[in-house]
Amino acid sequence: MDLSTVPLPSGKHTIGxxxxxxxxxxxxxxxxxxxxxxxxxxxxxxxxILTAPVLADPGFVTDFGDLVPFKKFLDTEFDHRxxxxxxxxxxxxxxxxxxxxxxxIQNVEPGIAGRLIAVRVRETGRxxxxxxxxxx
Ligand SMILES: Nc1nc2c(c(=O)[nH]1)N=C([C@H](O)[C@H](O)COP(=O)(O)OP(=O)(O)OP(=O)(O)O)CN2
Ligand SMILES: [Zn+2]
Numbered sequence: 717m718d719l720s721t722v723p724l725p726s727g728k729h730t731i732g733x734x735x736x737x738x739x740x741x742x743x744x745x746x747x748x749x750x751x752x753x754x755x756x757x758x759x760x761x762x763x764x765i766l767t768a769p770v771l772a773d774p775g776f777v778t779d780f781g782d783l784v785p786f787k788k789f790l791d792t793e794f795d796h797r798x799x800x801x802x803x804x805x806x807x808x809x810x811x812x813x814x815x816x817x818x819x820x821i822q823n824v825e826p827g828i829a830g831r832l833i834a835v836r837v838r839e840t841g842r843x844x845x846x847x848x849x850x851x852x
Contacts, residue, residue: 731777731830732765735787737795741807744800755798760812761838762790764820766830778830785824809845813837817847 737760746753764786768777799807803815817835825832831849838844 728767728769729771729777730765730767730833731780732763733780733783735762735764735790736760737762737790739794739797739799739802741799743806743808745806758839760794762813762816763836763838764816764832765834765836766828767833768830772829776829778828782828783824785827786820789819789823809837809839809843810847813845813847817849821849 738757739760740755740757742755743752764783766777771777793802799812803811805811813835816837817832820832820835834846834848836844836846
């Protein structure tokens with residue numbers, strides 16, 4: 717069979733990579749009887765999602781290995797910390813996804829081939845928030 721004749725459809729490439737950290741938080745704006753106003757913790761999972769108009773050799777949106785600075789940032793600034801003390805705002809999943817998108821664009825994106833399109837933050841096995849980057 718001649719596989720070189722398989723037609724490649726038009727479309728776009730998307731990649732994602734998962735990162736994780738353990739952290740405590742509280743949401744003091746909630747009513748005192750809301751369980752999340754109390755100090756508690758999560759095993760957070762963060763996914764960064766990237767695209768690129770053309771693939772870089774040998775066929776990458778971005779080399780997954782080039783995302784190491786993001787892992788280092790999470791390990792250094794977020795892992796085993798109280799997010800209420802780390803974040804410049806209340807650490808909901810939505811605000812965390814938004815904040816991490818901003819940090820990634822400022823600090824990681826200039827050194828990689830792809831562009832960030834979204835960040836997803838998973839607090840529990842059933843709860844997540846996603847921030848999608850607007851037009852730029
Ligand atoms: N939209 C959001 N709602 C809530 C957030 C959030 O970040 N965004 N955060 C919380 C708390 O942090 C809470 O710890 C997680 O909420 P919840 O999914 O209710 O947690 P549980 O695992 O206890 O829920 P189950 O009922 O067991 O699925 C609250 N809301
Ligand atoms: Zn929580």
